[in-house]
Amino acid sequence: MTSSQLPSSAHNSPSSQTETKRQPTLKALARLLPFAKPALPRLIGGLFVGLGAALAALAIPLVLQWVIDGPLSAAMQSNGDRSQIVWATLGVLGLGIIEAALVYFRRVLVLAPSTEVEYAVRQSFTERLLRLPVAFHDRWQSGQLLSRMMQDISMIRRWLAFGSILLLINLITIVVGTALLFRWHWSLGVVFVVCSIPIWVVGFRFEQRYGTLSRNSQDQAGDLATSVEESVHGIRVLKAFGRGSHALNKFVKQAETLRDTELKKGYEVGLLWFWYDLVPVLALGLSLITGIWLVSRGELTVGELFAFFAMATALRWPMGSLGFLFSFLIDTRTATDRVFEVFDSQVVIRDPADPKTIADPKGELAFRDVHFHYPDARDSETDIIDGFDLVLRPGETMALVGVTGSGKTTLTTLPTRLYDVTAGAVEIDGIDVRELRLEELRSLIGVAFEEPVLFSSTVRENVLLGRHDLDLHSAEADAVLREALDVAQASFVFDLPDGLDTAVGEEGLSLSGGQRQRLALARVVAAKPAILVLDDPLSALDVDTEALVEAALRRVLANTTALIVAHRPSTVALADRVAVMRDGRIEAVGTHAELLRTSAHYRHLIVSITPEATR
Numbered sequence: 001m002t003s004s005q006l007p008s009s010a011h012n013s014p015s016s017q018t019e020t021k022r023q024p025t026l027k028a029l030a031r032l033l034p035f036a037k038p039a040l041p042r043l044i045g046g047l048f049v050g051l052g053a054a055l056a057a058l059a060i061p062l063v064l065q066w067v068i069d070g071p072l073s074a075a076m077q078s079n080g081d082r083s084q085i086v087w088a089t090l091g092v093l094g095l096g097i098i099e100a101a102l103v104y105f106r107r108v109l110v111l112a113p114s115t116e117v118e119y120a121v122r123q124s125f126t127e128r129l130l131r132l133p134v135a136f137h138d139r140w141q142s143g144q145l146l147s148r149m150m151q152d153i154s155m156i157r158r159w160l161a162f163g164s165i166l167l168l169i170n171l172i173t174i175v176v177g178t179a180l181l182f183r184w185h186w187s188l189g190v191v192f193v194v195c196s197i198p199i200w201v202v203g204f205r206f207e208q209r210y211g212t213l214s215r216n217s218q219d220q221a222g223d224l225a226t227s228v229e230e231s232v233h234g235i236r237v238l239k240a241f242g243r244g245s246h247a248l249n250k251f252v253k254q255a256e257t258l259r260d261t262e263l264k265k266g267y268e269v270g271l272l273w274f275w276y277d278l279v280p281v282l283a284l285g286l287s288l289i290t291g292i293w294l295v296s297r298g299e300l301t302v303g304e305l306f307a308f309f310a311m312a313t314a315l316r317w318p319m320g321s322l323g324f325l326f327s328f329l330i331d332t333r334t335a336t337d338r339v340f341e342v343f344d345s346q347v348v349i350r351d352p353a354d355p356k357t358i359a360d361p362k363g364e365l366a367f368r369d370v371h372f373h374y375p376d377a378r379d380s381e382t383d384i385i386d387g388f389d390l391v392l393r394p395g396e397t398m399a400l401v402g403v404t405g406s407g408k409t410t411l412t413t414l415p416t417r418l419y420d421v422t423a424g425a426v427e428i429d430g431i432d433v434r435e436l437r438l439e440e441l442r443s444l445i446g447v448a449f450e451e452p453v454l455f456s457s458t459v460r461e462n463v464l465l466g467r468h469d470l471d472l473h474s475a476e477a478d479a480v481l482r483e484a485l486d487v488a489q490a491s492f493v494f495d496l497p498d499g500l501d502t503a504v505g506e507e508g509l510s511l512s513g514g515q516r517q518r519l520a521l522a523r524v525v526a527a528k529p530a531i532l533v534l535d536d537p538l539s540a541l542d543v544d545t546e547a548l549v550e551a552a553l554r555r556v557l558a559n560t561t562a563l564i565v566a567h568r569p570s571t572v573a574l575a576d577r578v579a580v581m582r583d584g585r586i587e588a589v590g591t592h593a594e595l596l597r598t599s600a601h602y603r604h605l606i607v608s609i610t611p612e613a614t615r
């Protein structure tokens with residue numbers, strides 16, 4: 001096995017494929033506005049307070065100019081008032097203190113609203129993930145979703161709280177500061193402006209190159225997260241097959257790719273910082289020469305020259321920081337794009353505009369000329385479900401049999417609209433399932449999947465998952481819970497350390513396969529739906545337990561319509577009738593005895609699924 005055959009992204013996340021036409025950065029970031037709106041007053045407040053701090057810093061050179069050209073030169077000629085120098089010194093100190101206090105206040109103002117925006121984006125993101133159809137989750141790698149949810153949304157918060165405000169403040173500071181330079185002498189201002197031209201050229205080219213690198217790095221981080229998640233998830237398989245080192249190799253390759261991209265990013269940022277550090281120093285040097293020349297010609301006072309240098313020094317940080325802030329801006333834009341790719345994914349399975357309701361469900365389930373293919377199927381492929389017609393009468397138990405890969409599991413996903421049929425219709429009591437609200441539909445039908453999934457919560461929460469109408473600790477909930485556990489023969493839970501309140505670990509991994517399957521079965525029984533859809537629900541049980549569960553299930557199935565995918569004769573025995581599926585269609589329907597007589601394919605299936613000893 002090569003490392004590429006190890007558990008990995010079986011499906012391609014569209015992460016790196018959705019790089020369509022690139023919007024301008026500001027337009028891309030503007031999509032955050034609806035989330036940022038409630039926080040805007042405080043963020044704008046933070047901006048103004050930050051501007052106040054910047055102006056306080058810019059005022060210092062003005063005070064210095066005044067003190068040098070005024071009280072200081074007068075004092076040097078021994079005819080001035082020295083107390084003014086003391087006042088000016090105190091003024092500079094005061095401005096410094098005001099600047100520090102306003103910077104602190106700015107941070108306080110923006111911290112809480114930015115975390116609220118982060119919370120709102122994260123909440124909507126999760127809501128979206130839960131609403132998106134299963135077909136979306138088939139295509140997207142979990143690590144990509146995880147990295148968008150955690151890393152990208154955190155970056156958006158940091159940008160709102162810190163980056164965006166600093167960028168605006170620093171740009172305004174540069175403009176105001178440069179205007180003040182012109183005020184002292186136009187040539188000094190011109191030197192500064194001309195020297196800053198490389199900054200804009202370098203910044204523009206940086207935006208183009210760094211944008212691609214930033215996207216690659218964030219996508220690669222998502223791929224890496226997927227690998228880690230899959231390796232941890234599949235740790236038993238990797239260990240059992242001794243493939244740990246292969247998983248490590250795969251991880252190392254991905255980590256190296258990410259490192260290379262980060263190095264390229266670092267190189268680009270380093271180059272940008274170089275220019276953004278160099279230019280202010282160059283400007284300062286050239287201004288020094290120009291300034292001294294102007295003083296010697298009497299066009300500039302010593303105080304103005306001193307103030308000019310104080311101002312140019314004050315502008316060094318805002319100019320030098322632009323490199324870091326531009327890269328931060330591009331990273332945030334990439335993060336925003338990645339988050340909105342999920343928001344932009346279509347929720348194709350949703351409530352109808354004008355929903356119908358079934359007030360008194362009888363439980364008839366009908367498949368009318370149903371066709372279905374997965375979204376990634378090629379046009380030339382025939383449908384997996386290819387004209388499937390079957391009607392389950394109210395209260396009837398129907399077993400569905402067919403060779404492996406014939407589409408039985410796929411069919412079980414259609415009644416609850418995990419996928420929508422591509423043609424035909426699934427109906428409950430004569431109403432198309434697409435005409436019902438999803439919540440109503442999913443309360444009418446309960447599904448137990450072949451692969452039982454338990455959540456990391458208590459037995460009680462897991463089993464009563466479908467009963468949001470009940471208070472989990474009420475006497476009624478307790479009765480429902482005990483009855484469901486009894487049907488599923490899951491009394492082992494009472495022997496767990498905390499009984500019904502035992503936490504069953506991540507995905508219930510601390511339980512055996514059969515125990516998990518029984519809890520999943522109890523969950524669907526507790527939901528008390530009008531229609532049950534069970535995908536081979538007893539496959540992991542031993543023969544004795546299976547017999548007990550079947551006896552109890554018969555009681556439940558007496559009043560409930562049930563479609564049961566069966567791989568074993570004992571499961572078929574639960575059914576009133578059996579439907580034989582072949583090539584995506586129904587080949588025959590009848591009782592077990594009828595089909596044995598009339599269907600050669602059924603006889604073949606039954607022989608192949610019956611254990612030797614019982615034939």
Ligand SMILES: Nc1ncnc2c1ncn2[C@@H]1O[C@H](COP(=O)(O)OP(=O)(O)OP(=O)(O)O)[C@@H](O)[C@H]1O
Nearest residue numbers: 138374376384402403404405406407408409410411
């Ligand atoms: N999410 C998916 N995306 C694309 N194709 C899928 C997906 N799930 C299943 N298939 C394909 O659909 C076909 C039918 O699979 P399905 O699981 O429904 O068969 P099955 O009859 O339940 O098989 P088994 O008896 O082995 O459980 C298979 O060819 C499978 O590869």
